[in-house]
Amino acid sequence: MNEMWLHRADLAESAINERHAQAVWSIPRTNLAVAAWPPHTKEKLFYRWHYWWQAHYLDCLIDAATRRPTRSRKQRIKETIRGIKVRNFGSFTRNNYYDDKLWLALALGRAHNLFGLRRPKYLKVLENNILAGVDPVTSVFPWRVxxxxxxxxxxxxxxxxxxxxxxxxxxxxxxxWIFDNLIDDNGLVMDGIRMSMNGPEIVKPTHPYCQGVVIGACLELALRLKNRPDAREDAVIYLAHLRAVVHAVEKEMATPQGVIDWKTGDGDGGLFKGILVRYLAEVAVRLPDDNEANSATKKIAKRLVMASAESLWNHRLEVDGLPVFATDWLADAKLPHNYGLTTNSLSDFVRIVRIDERDLSVQLSGWMLLEAAARIAANEK
Structure with a gap:
C-alpha cells in the first residue's frame, strides 16, 4: 500500500514537471511552473505566472524531496527558489498581498529545513517584511497593503x-481572534472581517483552505505549547479547536465516504482543497495519539485524505501515461484540450473553451493530495 501511494505521488510529480516546469526566460539554473497546460504565449513567457501558485509548487517539490531525497529533486528546488526571485525582479518582497508572501515564506522555511541549512538572509528579509505589515489597530494582518x-x-x-x-x-x-470572530454555526471557519464605514462586516464564505490553515496553525501551536511546562494546559485549547474544525470539515465538506466535496473550480480556487488536505495530513501524522479524542481526530483526518486521494486517482485522465486531475474530486477529469488534434489553432481554442483542469492550481491540488496520502501511508506502522 505504501509503495502504491509513493508511485502515484511520483506520477503526479512527473506530470507537473513535464508539462509545466521550464526555465524563466531561458535563464540557466532557474525554474518555474507555467500557469496552465497547454499554455498561451503569455503564460510561456511568465507574463501570467501567479506568485502564490509558485509557492505551492515549491511546497510540492519539497514534499517529493522529503519523501525520496534525490540530487535532482533538491536541484529543482534551488532552481525554483531562484526562478521565483528572478521573475519577481530580484526580490521576494515585491508583492502587495500578505497572503502571497506568507505562502512563500512557509515554503522557503520548509526548504531550509530540508537542506539542513541556517535560515537564509532572504527568508529573514521576507518574514520581517511580512511582520512589519501587522495592523496597529487590530493586531492582525490585512489581506494586502x-x-x-x-x-x-x-x-x-x-x-x-x-x-x-x-x-x-x-x-x-x-x-x-479567528475563533472569537469567524466560526459559523456549523463550526467552519469563515473568510474574514472587512472594516467599513458601518463597522466590521463578517465575510461569511467558508473556503476549504481557511479550514486547512487554521487546523495547521492550531497543530503547530499545540505541539509547541505542550513542550513548555508552563503552557501545557494552554495547548489543550488549541487541540480542542483543531478537533472541532476537523469534525466540522468531515460533516460539512465531505461525502459520507470521506471524499472532500467542495466546488472550487479553476484559478486560485483550484488550490483550496489541496491546502486543506496538506494540513489534514499533518494532523494524521503529527497529532499526538495520547487520548481518545486525538485518536478519533487522527482517524478522521486520515480517512478524509485517503478517501479523497482514491477518488481523485480513480477519476483521473492519462495523457502520455501521466495523470490529469479533476477539479471536482468526485467527477471524471476533463481533457484540457482536444489532445493531438489541433495545430496552430490550439491557443485560440483554449481561449474559447474554459476547462478548469487546464490550470496549474488544479493540478497542484491533485499532487498535494497524493503527497498527503503518500505521507500518511509511509507513516503507517
Missing part, C-alpha cells in the same frame, strides 16, 4: 509562520 480586509487565508499562514518561529504569543492572538 492599504487594505481594511483581515482574512483567514492571510492570518492562518501568519500564525503557522509565527508558531514555527517561536512567536507563540502573537500566533495565539491571531488564532484566538
Amino acid at each position: 492599504g487594505e481594511t480586509f483581515f482574512n483567514v487565508p492571510t492570518n492562518g499562514p501568519a500564525a503557522i509562520m509565527l508558531a514555527r518561529r517561536g512567536n507563540l504569543g502573537q500566533a495565539r492572538f491571531i488564532i484566538d
